[in-house]
Amino acid sequence: MISNVNRLSLAIGMVIATLVGPVAAAPAAPSENATINLIRLLVQQGVLKQEQADGLIAQAEREAQQARQANTAVAAGPAATPGDVRVQYVPAIVRDQIRDQVKAEVMATAKQENWAQPNTFPDWVSRIxxxxxxxxxxxxxxxxxxxxxxxxxxxxxxxxxxxxxxxxxxxxxxxxxxxxxxxxxxxRLRARLGMKAQVAENWTAGIRIGTGSDNNPVSTTQTLGGGFGKKDIWLDQGYLTWKATDDLxxxxxxxxxxxxxxxxxxxxxxxxxxxxxxxxxxxxxxxxxxxxxxxxxxxxxxxxxxxxxxxxxxxxxxxxxxxxxxxxxxxxxxxxxxxxxxxxxxxxxxxxxxxxxxxxxxxxxxxxxxxxxxxxxxxxxxxxxxxxxxxxxxxxxxxxxxxxxxxxxxxxxxxxxxxxxxxxxxxxxxxxxxxxxxxxxxxxxxxxxxxxxxxxxxxxxxxxxxxxxxxxxxxxxxxxxxxxxxxxxxxxxxxxxxxxxxxxxxxxxxxxxxxxxxxxxxxxxxxxxxxxxxxxxxxxxxxxxxxxxxxxxxxxxxxxxxxx
The missing domain is CATH 2.40.160 (Porin)
Structure with missing residues (x-):
């Protein structure tokens, strides 16, 4: 699941970086096709719903018109020279809406698929x-x-x-x-399995079971053989711990x-x-x-x-x-x-x-x-x-x-x-x-x-x-x-x-x-x-x-x- 989260986060980051990009001192006229295609891509990936995308496209077209008018005002400015980079412009309101929408959709998916805020397992599972x-x-x-x-x-x-x-x-x-x-x-064999549970803040409970040929206190080693008979399991540890302070x-x-x-x-x-x-x-x-x-x-x-x-x-x-x-x-x-x-x-x-x-x-x-x-x-x-x-x-x-x-x-x-x-x-x-x-x-x-x-x-x-x-x-x-x-x-x-x-x-x-x-x-x-x-x-x-x-x-x- 973590790799899926990383890949989705990377993809979203690339899309947002493409949309936001560095802004030129005098914005060039935006490409409607590029912006609309990116929004449609988010719809295809299930990040945006169609009605949300329609609203964003309409908003983008209105602000694109405003951007073209602004470009006309600076049309007499210096001509482009070799090496200049032309950057697409996405209005601020569109960027904010896309960011908020992507964030909401990603968090919803993370909760549903138990990535960041588990809700498919009981709370005690995360404490053991x-x-x-x-x-x-x-x-x-x-x-x-x-x-x-x-x-x-x-x-x-x-x-x-x-x-x-x-x-x-x-x-x-x-x-x-x-x-x-x-x-x-x-x-001979020694096998031990322990469990620790965070029962409350600063309180821990633990249990460990282990092998052993008998109940002597100094060895949990089990001698094998005995006609392939089953081996005993003993309570090796069982405790409650309270961290009273950082030092005690x-x-x-x-x-x-x-x-x-x-x-x-x-x-x-x-x-x-x-x-x-x-x-x-x-x-x-x-x-x-x-x-x-x-x-x-x-x-x-x-x-x-x-x-x-x-x-x-x-x-x-x-x-x-x-x-x-x-x-x-x-x-x-x-x-x-x-x-x-x-x-x-x-x-x-x-x-x-x-x-x-x-x-x-x-x-x-x-x-x-x-x-x-x-x-x-x-x-x-x-x-x-x-x-x-x-x-x-x-x-x-x-x-x-x-x-x-x-x-x-x-x-x-x-x-x-x-x-x-x-x-x-x-x-x-x-x-x-x-x-x-x-x-x-x-x-x-x-x-x-x-x-x-x-x-x-x-x-x-x-x-x-x-x-x-x-x-x-x-x-x-x-x-x-x-x-x-x-x-x-x-x-x-x-x-x-x-x-x-x-x-x-x-x-x-x-x-x-x-x-x-x-x-x-x-x-x-x-x-x-x-x-x-x-x-x-x-x-x-x-x-x-x-x-x-x-x-x-x-x-x-x-x-x-x-x-x-």
Whole structure:
């Protein structure tokens, strides 16, 4: 439709320009045929009606007579010389009428055909937009043959448990991680579709759905196969945003990560449930400030836990509170620096040792079962939650069905720096660093909280092997950092070091070391733009455990990414 509008506008402009033209100092006698033919042409094109054209022709003839009389008065003027241009004269009233009539007819056509002022669709259609992305990935996982094969999968223990840890009453092994068997050519898909609606001035609502093999928070990647069975679709985002001022935005619901961070702490697929205030203010041409504060419910414990008992477990709410302040600095035309400091407080996500309980005697559960985390990957120090009283008739063989909880508190300082540099030959370099320190890490408090029941991250003498620090560096070099068009490319490489209790293991990238903490190693790869909004990615991630039994994992990912 736009091309039709442009062509019609061009045609009308040429007609009007021909009619109006530059006016000579002494107008020459007009050509009646030219004027009348132009008016008739407008009738044929449907711009003018016949009765309107008749009135214009009559008016033109009257004013043409006046023009001939005026020409007679100046007939004694200078004779024409070579190079003079004779311009047709159209009376002003005729030009005005043609202009107004053409304008009215064009606007009527635009409204009818929905060019400039839509009236063939409801108003809400113009206030809604869509976006999305699709990623095809081939993933291979390689494990060292010297890895320990006795690493407990505590996430599955909590999910499928409780598990009886007493070898005298149970001969079953706990859930164990695969640590030695390679998995090659795992074909995977991520597909997401989002909708945004301008519901009112400064108010926006959004919904996004996405794939995912389960409801874990850190990945929307769907593993294909499964007998060609249909795949699940999940609510990935759902939010309402109010732009309070030019600098301040308030948003709530299930929202995209509102903080400036890396995937060492928060997976790029992670969304936050809660509310956030986002501030962004430009001080001048070179400096800008930004910040975020937010409150996010991580988990509400079940109000009806131990549903078959008279006494219910105490309800507990687990929250994440976050605050971040940062600045952008355009050092000069070729160098830009961005930095931010954040504090994240995870309230009550650590486990709590229960009061004495007797599941072997028919008790439906113990009073701190709800303190286990809703989702974990691996790496954090954990302890047995239940204080189970032995059966006095057979204390050695008393079953010990257990869940596990996090031993450490998590109150994090997070420092991020990004330096972008424009290099010669159109190269661009991004240097990025991230450092995290857990202020809540205290070995003495961890042992006290767990009553000495920590079950991992221990050396041969029973001493805790953990730590409160994590850091990462990454460098990206190429002709583009954003990959917007065909031929854009970049290469990247980096290193991560994450001690077991530097951060919660449930929210970070699920590819490096296949998720979690207690990991160190390097990653490298590259991106290449195949077409506008289509690019290929290849990456290699090599990692090993920081402490404890040998556990080396290498991951190869080959991808085609699209966005729209």
């Amino acid at each position: 937009s869509f976006d999305g992305d699709i990623r095809l990935r081939d993933e291979s996982r390689y494990y060292s043959g010297s890895n320990s094969n006795e690493i407990v999968d505590f996430a599955k223990l909590n999910d499928k448990g409780p598990y009886d840890v007493n070898p005298n009453s149970s001969s079953n092994l706990p859930p164990l991680l695969n640590t030695r068997e390679d998995r090659e050519n795992l074909f 935005t308030l948003t709530g619901g299930r929202i995209a990560n509102p903080f400036f961070s890396t995937d060492m702490l928060y997976s790029t697929d992670l969304n936050f449930d809660g509310v956030a205030a986002i501030f962004n203010h430009k001080l001048n041409r070179d400096w800008g400030l930004f910040g975020t504060v937010g409150a996010f419910p991580v988990e509400y414990t079940n109000d009806t836990s131990t549903s078959n008992g008279f006494d219910k477990e105490e309800s507990d709410n687990k929250w994440l509170y976050g605050a971040q302040i940062g600045a952008n600095w355009a050092i000069n035309g070729n160098h830009r620096l961005k930095g931010a400091l954040a504090y994240y407080r995870f309230d009550d996500i650590e486990g709590q040792r229960s009061s004495a309980c007797e599941p072997w005697a028919g008790a439906p559960g113990c009073d701190t079962d709800g303190s286990r985390v809703a989702f974990m990957q691996k790496g954090n120090s954990v302890f047995l939650l239940r204080d189970i009283t032995p059966n006095p008739l057979n204390p050695a063989a008393t079953p010990q069905p257990q869940f596990v909880g996090l031993a450490s508190e998590f109150n994090l300082l997070d420092l991020n720096l990004v330096w972008d540099a424009d290099l010669p030959e159109n190269f661009k370099l991004r240097s990025q660093a991230n450092y995290i320190h857990n202020l809540g890490y205290d070995e003495g408090e961890m042992r006290k909280r767990s009553a000495g029941q920590i079950v991992n991250n221990l050396d041969s003498n029973g001493e805790l092997e953990s730590g409160a620090n994590a850091w990462m560096v990454q460098f990206t070099l190429g002709n583009s950092l954003e990959l917007a068009k065909q031929g854009d490319w970049n290469l990247f490489a980096g290193y991560k070091y994450i001690q077991p209790d530097a951060l919660p293991d449930g929210f970070n990238d699920s590819s490096f070391h296949l998720g979690g903490t207690n990991a160190k190693g390097y990653f490298l790869g590259g991106n290449y733009g195949l077409a506008k909004n289509v690019f290929a990615t290849g990456r290699w991630l090599s990692s090993e455990a920081v402490y404890g039994a040998p556990f080396d994992i290498d991951v190869l990912q080959l991808e085609i990414n699209t966005r729209f």
